[in-house]
Amino acid sequence: MFEALLASLPESALACRALYDVASGGYHLPLREHNRRLTRAEVPQYRALYPQVHYDCIEVPVADLLYSLVVNTRSARILETGTSRGFSTCHLAAGARFVDERAAQVITIDPAPAANLFFEGSTLAESIVPVRADSLRFDLTQALGTGQCDFMFFDSLHTYAHLSAELAHYLPRLKLGGLFALHDTFVFDDLGLVVLAMLGTGRAEMLSLPTHRRHAEPARCPGMSIFRKIAPIQAGDLVFPDLQGITAGEQHCVPDPAAIVQRTGGLFVGDARYAAHGMHRGGPRGPLSPALLEPAQAASAAAGQPAVGTPGSRP
Ligand SMILES: C[S@@+](CC[C@H](N)C(=O)[O-])C[C@H]1O[C@@H](n2cnc3c(N)ncnc32)[C@H](O)[C@@H]1O
Known part of the structure; x- marks a missing residue:
């Protein structure tokens, strides 16, 4: 299987793989705007040439x-x-x-x-x-x-x-x-x-x-x-809630995570299946927290404290 993958990837993609920094998950690549054809033969040279890693390619x-x-x-x-x-x-x-x-x-x-x-x-x-x-x-x-x-x-x-x-x-x-x-x-x-x-x-x-x-x-x-x-979706079927003001990406969200919770509270807290609060912390999650946080037991045991994000609670 993976032999087939490696055999079919172009030289630049193979070289990119070889430039992956396992510790950080970044790549020893030139800046995206200076992207170039890469060869595996030059990998040692690139590593020296581009000591700074970049993160635009998926891991x-x-x-x-x-x-x-x-x-x-x-x-x-x-x-x-x-x-x-x-x-x-x-x-x-x-x-x-x-x-x-x-x-x-x-x-x-x-x-x-x-x-x-x-x-x-x-x-x-x-x-x-x-x-x-x-x-x-x-x-x-x-x-x-x-x-x-x-x-x-x-x-x-x-x-x-x-x-x-x-x-x-x-x-x-x-x-x-x-x-x-x-x-x-x-x-x-x-x-x-x-x-x-x-x-x-x-x-x-x-x-x-x-x-x-x-x-x-x-x-x-x-x-x-x-x-x-798992169900048909026709054009116009998916109407996502308008969360105007949370659309500028992480730069906007991370400095003020409470604002996210405030704006989305009605959608994701209380009777809703998932709660948004605590998303920014990456820490333990409660039964209704988003699937995007660490499992509650493991994380709280590691931290020696009870899980945050209990159902229905607001910060
Ligand atoms: C994280 S990079 C994608 C990495 C790529 N999937 C990989 O693994 O090599 C995000 C890309 O999204 C592109 N992008 C930004 N706005 C876009 C838009 N409106 N429509 C489509 N792509 C967009 C950017 O130009 C950038 O190249």
Whole structure:
């Protein structure tokens, strides 16, 4: 399996993998705007040339997981938002081609992808449709006709407004039973709220899992939430709550987490299944806390204190 992945990845993607810093989960890469074709032969040199690590590509273990998810679900038609250097794209395309080389198609959308995308000029590129656009302004019909996607990966603009709009826009085009994955749902409070709102629709089941990178708060990692579409979704069906004011990303949220709780309290606290409070802390969770925090028992035992975020309580 992974032999097949490694055999099908382009040279730049293989070199990128070799530039992964296992301790931090970053990459010894040039700045995104200086992205270049990479070769494995030059890896030792790059490590010296770019001692500062960058975090725009998903972690290698997450890329491996995406490949595995695509293969396990026999997904050939895939949508991705957030191409960047094309690292995740390469792994999605490798999986899709392993499933069905002829039908494999990865549509990847980014208004400002990096130069020298890792898949450019490679065999994988035959199965990749790069779209230079805002993901909210692209009509999948242009690339897919009336067909449906088997798998979707969302990793673009990390705000509540954007991700929720992406889900509303694209999920009608995901087949029933298809998986969709959201990266960074543990580390961006905005995205955690999208996860909770999506769960609240009852149209998908979900597993959130920690991921390998450690670069911000020690208690938090990017994380990934993997959903399975379990009910039909028509255009216009998904209407996410308007959380105006929480849409500017983590810069806005993290300094004032109480404001998130205040604005979302009615949605996620009390009788609702999940509570938003405590999301910013990354610490222990209560029975109604978001799935995005550490399990209560383990975390509180480690900290020697009771879990926070008890049902219905407000800070
Ligand atoms: C975290 S990077 C994606 C990393 C990529 N998935 C990988 O693993 O290599 C986020 C990307 O989202 C793109 N982006 C920002 N706004 C966007 C939008 N409105 N639509 C689609 N992509 C967007 C950025 O240009 C950036 O390249």
